[in-house]
Amino acid sequence: MSNFKDKNVLIIGGAGMIGSTLARLILKEGAKVTILDAMLPLYGGNMYNLNDIVDDICFVKGDIRDKQCLQSVIHNVDYVFNLAAQVSYVRSNNHPLLDLDINCKGIINILETCRKNVPEAKIIFSSSRFVYGTINYNPVDESHPFNCLSIYGIHKLAGEKYHRFYYDYYGLNTVSIRIANPYGPRQQMAHNEWGIINWFIRLALDSKPLTVFGDGLQRRDYIFVEDIAEALMAVAISSKTSGNVYNVGSGIGTPFIEMTNIIADLIPGTIIEQLEWPKDRYFVETGDYISDINKINKDTGFSSKINILEGIQRTINFYQENRDHYWK
Numbered sequence: 596m597s598n599f600k601d602k603n604v605l606i607i608g609g610a611g612m613i614g615s616t617l618a619r620l621i622l623k624e625g626a627k628v629t630i631l632d633a634m635l636p637l638y639g640g641n642m643y644n645l646n647d648i649v650d651d652i653c654f655v656k657g658d659i660r661d662k663q664c665l666q667s668v669i670h671n672v673d674y675v676f677n678l679a680a681q682v683s684y685v686r687s688n689n690h691p692l693l694d695l696d697i698n699c700k701g702i703i704n705i706l707e708t709c710r711k712n713v714p715e716a717k718i719i720f721s722s723s724r725f726v727y728g729t730i731n732y733n734p735v736d737e738s739h740p741f742n743c744l745s746i747y748g749i750h751k752l753a754g755e756k757y758h759r760f761y762y763d764y765y766g767l768n769t770v771s772i773r774i775a776n777p778y779g780p781r782q783q784m785a786h787n788e789w790g791i792i793n794w795f796i797r798l799a800l801d802s803k804p805l806t807v808f809g810d811g812l813q814r815r816d817y818i819f820v821e822d823i824a825e826a827l828m829a830v831a832i833s834s835k836t837s838g839n840v841y842n843v844g845s846g847i848g849t850p851f852i853e854m855t856n857i858i859a860d861l862i863p864g865t866i867i868e869q870l871e872w873p874k875d876r877y878f879v880e881t882g883d884y885i886s887d888i889n890k891i892n893k894d895t896g897f898s899s900k901i902n903i904l905e906g907i908q909r910t911i912n913f914y915q916e917n918r919d920h921y922w923k
């Protein structure tokens with residue numbers, strides 16, 4: 596018997612890449628799913644992400660900055676997946692108050708409404724590897740210092756701390772995950788402010804060159820979106836996770852150039868060009884990042900299943916079939 600059978604699940608930010616993937620998996624487990632999403636322009640929300648499940652879910656268009664909207668949606672819920680965000684670190688630095696509004700005030704709005712309306716619900720928050728910023732050692736465990744290099748990273752850390760505070764002070768069942776470098780079907784493909792694998796796939800499918808700065812040897816922990824959805828479900832159902840924070844990654848460091856070569860090999864004719872690092876990009880370069888995933892593995896049994904070759908191939912296949920809905 597699934598832990599989600601007949602449970603009421605709310606996915607906030609559920610029209611985006613990770614939320615819509617989670618919705619599919621959790622529906623299969625027999626849950627009743629509601630999705631709340633603001634569908635703001637340039638963000639990742641896309642109704643096509645829900646096209647094959649739209650009759651099986653309840654969709655509400657609304658913003659986490661709107662307390663009344665949250666008040667009307669957050670009722671009789673067993674699991675709240677808190678995925679809505681301004682996701683671009685570049686935009687966060689250029690528009691820090693916008694980022695504050697969504698990634699901090701919006702998060703507090705959700706927690707306040709949960710405290711009043713669904714104090715027994717499990718609340719799962721999606722944070723980011725960006726809280727670590729400059730990396731001091733690898734693999735990065737959850738005790739690594741916070742050397743944030745962006746307003747986004749600082750606000751994600753605040754988001755985690757809010758969740759922990761509501762656990763300590765109000766006894767809410769909150770848990771946070773720090774996601775590494777996601778990629779996969781259903782990510783926005785309109786711009787390159789996040790999700791480099793997806794962006795490179797778009798460039799390659801458009802027969803444009805892939806630009807690699809420096810030697811491309813910096814390692815990243817790329818994780819396929821379905822694995823992230825599995826991790827969200829694993830931390831949701833485990834009784835050991837409340838109050839905690841977990842890294843979610845593949846646990847494998849792949850050199851940037853190797854990831855680029857995989858895309859170029861799978862999309863014949865792709866050209867790779869290597870250039871010097873531009874100064875502004877070098878500043879936000881964190882150094883190698885590889886997640887230590889021992890903690891989540893120990894507490895929930897989670898480990899990623901999709902290797903990078905399979906994940907990139909599946910992502911390419913998806914966009915070859917659905918290009919019109921993502922190329923804007």
Ligand SMILES: NC(=O)c1ccc[n+]([C@@H]2O[C@H](COP(=O)([O-])OP(=O)(O)OC[C@H]3O[C@@H](n4cnc5c(N)ncnc54)[C@H](O)[C@@H]3O)[C@@H](O)[C@H]2O)c1
Nearest residue numbers: 608610611612613633639640658659678679680721723774
């Ligand atoms: N994609 C990444 O690189 C990455 C990396 C680490 C962590 N995360 C986190 O994972 C979560 C999901 O990211 P994703 O990759 O699916 O991004 P996404 O942009 O595809 O999904 C985010 C969704 O949130 C919605 N949203 C944004 N602001 C909102 C608001 N004010 N009210 C209601 N909905 C709003 C968007 O419309 C979008 O559908 C986010 O919290 C993000 O910060 C993402």
